[in-house]
Amino acid sequence: MIRKIITLMLLLSAAPFAAGAEESGCGQTAKGQEDVNVREIVFGHIQDSYQWHITKWKDKDITIPLPVILYSSESGFSCFLSDKIYPAGTEYNGFRIATAGKHEGKIVETCKDGSEIRPIDISLTKTACGIVISSIILLAVMLSVAHWYKNKKADSPAPKGFVGLMEMFIMYIYENVIEPCVGQSSAKYAPYLLTAFFFIFINNLLGLVPIFPGGANVTGNITVTATLAVITFIAVNVSKSKEYWKDIFWPDVPAWLKVPIPLMPAVEIFGMFTKPLALAIRLFANCLAGHCIILSLICTIFLTLKMGPAINSGMTVVSVIFATFMNLLEILVAFIQAFVFTLLSAVFIGQSHPEKHLEKENATVENINQ
DSSP, X not given: OHHHHHHHHHHHHHHHHHHHHHHHTOOOOTTOOSOOOHHHHHHHHHSOOSEEEEEEETTEXXXXXXXXXXXXXTTEEEEEEGGGGOSTXXXXXXXXXXXXXTTTTSEEEEOTTSOEEOOEEOOOOHHHHHHHHHHHHHHHHHXXXXXXXXXXXXXXXXXXXXXXXXXXXXXXXXXXXXXHHHGGGHHHHHHHHHHHHHHHHHHHHHHHOOSTTSOOOSTTOHHHHHHHHHXXXXXXXXXXXXXXXXXXXXXXXXXXXXXXXXXXXXXXXXXXXXXXXXHHHHHHHHHHHHHHHHHHHHHHHHHTGXXXXXXXXXXXXXXXXXHHHHHHHHHHHHHHHHHHHHHHHHHHHHHTOHHHHHHHHHHHHHHHXX
C-alpha cells in the first residue's frame, strides 16, 4: 500500500517535469545518452507557448494546437493553427518561431529582402487560453451561486454545500478585507476586489494541476499581474478625492520639504507608481518561484541517474517528499497570494478616500459617547 502511494506521488509530482521537459525538447533518455538541462526544463514550463503540451506517448508529443493570429505590413492578417510552425524553427507562409536572438520563442516574419520583423501578435497562447478557461470557471461558479439567491428571501434558510462554501469565502473577504480597508465605498469596489481575488485564486490552483486544463503559468506571467496592478492603479486614482490629491501635491509636512524644491510631492508621486509595481512583482515572483522550486526538486531525480541506483533511489525519495510538501504548501500560497493582492488593493483604494474613514471614525466616536 505504501509503495503504491509513493508511486502515485511520484507520478503526480513528475507530471509538470515531464511536460516541461518534453515541451523544451530536452531530457535524459533511458540509456542516459543526454544530460538533463534543468534551465531549459524550468524555463520551458514557465514560459508562454503557442501550443498546449499534454504528454508524450510512444515518442510522439500529444499537444493541442492553438490559433495563431498575426498582422504585419508585409502580408496583412494571417490566421492558422500553431502545429504548422512546430517544432520551433519550422517556417510556414514566411512565419516561424525564433530559436535565438531578442525574439527567441516568439513568432517572426521573414521579409522579401531577407530581413526579419516581429508582426503584431494577438495569438491565443497557452497563457491566454489559461485565462479564458479560468474566466469560464469563474463565471460558471459565480452565476450558479447568484442563481441560487435569485428567488430567495431574507428569512430563507442559509445555503449549504458548495453555495454555502462560496458564501463563506465571499463574506470573509468582504467583511474582513474590503469593508475595513475601503470604508463607506466598499460596496462600490467590492465587485472588482472580489473578482480579482477569485481570478487569482482559481488561476493559482489551476497552475498546480499538471494536466489539461491545468498547468498554465498564468499568475506567474508578469503581463497578467501587471494588468491586474494597472486596474488597481486606475481604481485608486480615477475615483479620487480632494484630500487624496492634497496629500499628494501638498502633504502635511514642514514647508521646507515642499518649497522651493518639491521634495515630498515628488516622493508621493513616485509612490503612486511604486504601489502597483509592488503588487505586480510580488504576485508574479511568488507564483513563479513555486513552479521553479517544484520543477527543480523533480529534476534532482533525473540528475542523479548516473550516480548509481543507491544514490538515485535515495534522492528520488527525498525529491518526492519535498515536492509533495511543496505542492501542498503551494495550495496554501495560492490562497495567501490572492488574499494579499486583494488586501493591498483595498488598502490603496481606501487611502484615496481618507475623508470616508474620517466620517466613519467620527460616527463611531459619537456612538460611544452616546
